[in-house]
Structure formats: C-alpha cells, structure tokens
Amino acid sequence: MAPRPIRVLLADDHVLVRAGIRSLLDAMAQVEVVGEAGSGEEALALAAQLRPDVVVMDIAMKGMNGLEATTRLRDQLPEVRVIVLSMYSSEEYVLQALRAGAAGYLVKDAATAELERTLRGVVNGETWLSPSISRQTVDGYARRMGADAEQDALTPRQLEVLRMIARGRSTKEIAYELNLSVKTVETHRAQIMERLAIRDVAGLVRYAIRTGLVAADM
Amino acid sequence: MAPRPIRVLLADDHVLVRAGIRSLLDAMAQVEVVGEAGSGEEALALAAQLRPDVVVMDIAMKGMNGLEATTRLRDQLPEVRVIVLSMYSSEEYVLQALRAGAAGYLVKDAATAELERTLRGVVNGETWLSPSISRQTVDGYARRMGADAEQDALTPRQLEVLRMIARGRSTKEIAYELNLSVKTVETHRAQIMERLAIRDVAGLVRYAIRTGLVAADM
DNA sequence: CCGGCCCATCGGGGATTCCCCGATGGCGCG
DNA sequence: CGCGCCATCGGGGAATCCCCGATGGGCCGG
Secondary structure (H helix, E strand, O other): OOOOHHHHHHOOOOHHHHHHHHHHHHHHOOEEEEEEOOOHHHHHHHHHHHHOOEEEEEEOOOOHHHHHHHHHHHHHHOOOOEEEEEEOOOHHHHHHHHHHHHOOEEEOOOOOHHHHHHHHHHHOOOEEEEEOOOOOHHHHHHHHHHOOOOOOOOOHHHHHHHHHHHOOHHHHHHHEEEEEEEEHHHHHHHHHHHHHHOOHHEEEHHHHOOOOOOOOOO | OOOOEEEEEEEEEHHHHHHHHHHHHHHHOEEEEEEEEOHHHHHHHHHEEEEEEEEOOEEEOOOOOOHHHHHHHHHHOOOOOEEEEEOOHHHHHHHHHHHHHEEEEEEOOOOOHHHHHHHHHHHHHOOEEOOOHHHHHHHHHHHHHHOOOOOOOHHHHHHEEEHHHHOOOHHHEEEEEEHOOOHHHHHHHHHHHHHHHOOOHHHHHHHHHHOOOOOOOO
C-alpha cells in the first residue's frame, strides 16, 4: 500500500501560515509536499516544473492572486487539481473559485481532517467544498454553468479603478492620476458595482481585500 | 537540560491556520502547546485556567479581537507574555499592539525560525518584533511612552459607528438604526478619522478589517 | 463641590460628490 | 456591417461631506 503519494504544491504568501499547513500536510500518510510558492506567479512556474497532483492555493496573495493563478493553471495544466484556501465563505466567492476551475474550496477555519478529506477527494476527481458552504451554492453553480458560464470578471480598466478606490483615492484623484474625467471614473465605479452587485464603497473595499487586489494595510 | 518547557497558549480563529502553527510549535524543543483558543474570550478563559508562559495571539479574530484580548490579558495576568500575530506590518498597528502590552509582534509572512526566536526571546523578558518593522517604530514608541502613553482607542459609540461604516451602511442608515441625527453620525465619523489619522472611508474599512472589527466578507 | 474635560448629541450652510439619465467613438466578431 | 462591449464624457438634481459652532451629561481632581 502507498506506492503513489499525492504530490502537493502549496501556495500561500504568508510564510508562517504556509509552513503551518505544510506541517499538517507532511503529517498525512501518502501525501508529499513537493514545493512551496509564495505568489501566484511562483505557483504557476513551480507547477509547470514539478507537475504536482494537487495545488493547495490561498486566494488572497500579493501580486497575482489565487483565483487568477487557478485560472491560468487550469489553462496550462488541466490535469492539475486545485484546492482553493480562503478566509471567507461568501457564496459569490466560492462560485468564482469554481469557475476558475478549482476542484476544492476550503475555508481557513475548516478542520485539519477536512483538508485531508478534500485532498484525497479531489485526486479522485471529486469536488469538495467546506461544509459551511451551502448545497444551494453548488446547485446554483451547476445550473448556471450550461448557460452563461462566466459573465463576470472585471475589465482591466475596472480593476485599476477598483484598486485605487480600495486604496482610498477619491474620484477626483483617480481621474487625475489616470488622466480621465471625473465622470468617467464615476461610470467605472458604477459599472464595477453593478457587475459585482455591490452597493457601497465599503463593499468594494472589502471585495478588493478578499481578492487580494489590495492589502488591508498600506 | 530542558526541565521547563515553554508553555504556550495559541489563539487564532482559523482552525487550519491554528493547527498549522501548532504543528510548528510542537516541533520545537522545550515548547509545549497547552491549549488552543478560537476567540479572544476563549483565550482569556483558557489563560486564566492554564497559566501559560506565552500566548500567541492572532489580531484579527471574530468577536473580541486580539488587541482587546491582549489588553485584558495583561490586565488580569500581567506575568503572561503575549506575542501578537498579524497579517500586516503597518506601524500604527504595531504601536497599538505594543500599547496593548504585547511582548512580541510577528507578521504572518515571517519565517518559522523567527517565531521560535521570538518565543524564546519573550520568555526571557525581551521584546521581539518582525524584522520588517523599522527600528524607528520602536524608538518612536519608547519616546512616546513617557508622555501620553495611550491616547487613542475609540469610544464604544465610535466603534459601533465604525463597524457599521465598514459594513457599508450609509450615514443615513446608521443614523436611523442608532436613532441619531445624520449630523451626529457625521461627527462620529469625522472624529474616528481624526483619532485614527485616516482620511477616507476606504481607509476606515481597511482598518476595521485589520482589527477584525468586521470581516471582509458579509 | 465645582470647574474642566471628554463624550455624545445636533444644526447651518457652502462645497463636493453621487446618481440617473443619455451619448459617442473604437474595436472585435460572426 | 451591424451588434455588443469597452472606455470615454456631460447635465442636472439629489445626497453627502466638511468646517464652523453649540449643548447637556458624566467623571475626576483640586
């Protein structure tokens, strides 16, 4: 028994958390951590080189975030399974991860046993989500997949504006820095809010932090 | 050698992260994790019961956050040392931790070795900070200590208003829900911003998330 | 015990921003 | 080549913000 350990690549930009989770993974039988990445870019590079069975990926990372990295990873190496780790369990967020091609979604306050179950599940082709995520979410996802698939995702310009909003720049400042009229920036903000179904600036900031677009400090 | 292991209480509301860090601590010689807490309240209760040498405390926790818990802990059990764990290294934040009575401040992207050094350092009465934190920060703190000490900290009312702002409520909504005039809420907001030296709402939201006052989701 | 200080509350009024409307040029794609 | 999407901009009224000042209540030290 145990001729084939599960080869895992771990991506998280917090060294301490990464080391901690690695330590959990190391303690699991037939699980081998073959590499650690501290950013989305590094995760892509290491995955291409190491060809792990599973990538355990934190969503909120500096630089390329986990969702983007997952999308590209699934694009370049479709056989690699991705388990997304997140602090949050908001439905819209889980859906994004699933659309990006994740095979598992774990909230960080999940138990260790869950991590192991998810890990073994996804290598068998199953899709595992944290129990805190309602069944409806997944059903809704499955239902929607045939129709629109991914209609969200912000345009580059919108991302740029959102980042600046979340960093506290006023509409006027953004307009000045991007050489736009205030009106244009307002339009962008309004369309970002519409796409994300967020009603207030505070929500935009929280969204930006969730996705790692900006950090909560700075 | 090794008659007295360092007795550690670990407080972090994310089970997976907590388990990970515990695993790191368990691997250290003469370190014994005597308990785990998932909230500030639990940390206080367990600390009173277990009398650990050191509490390793995450800042952003649901319910009572790490800073508040640290303050109370130092109040009730002055002999217990607290190491604050945080995602962020902003200066103002470190200062808050130090004022709350923390003996160590570690950013989560610190290395494992740093955690161990900090741990052993603080039990010897030293104060350890992540290297990413500038020397100036500490000097500035030391300089200020003799004079004002802690002049910040928001009033309960201000905390309440800040929480609602970070959750995306408009000024009008807050006024309605708290049975206040819009003007009063505006005054509170302005005073919060002044106290925290934050200029924009986005900054308030980020601050609230850093301190665990609100989560980035919901 | 009282004068100061902070907290919480509220208002006026002008500047600013937001929000809902509409519009245009460019560009890719079937 | 029309259709849709992206990025850009404006008008105008509503809503909000920002800087002024003010009041009453509670607590604390002289």
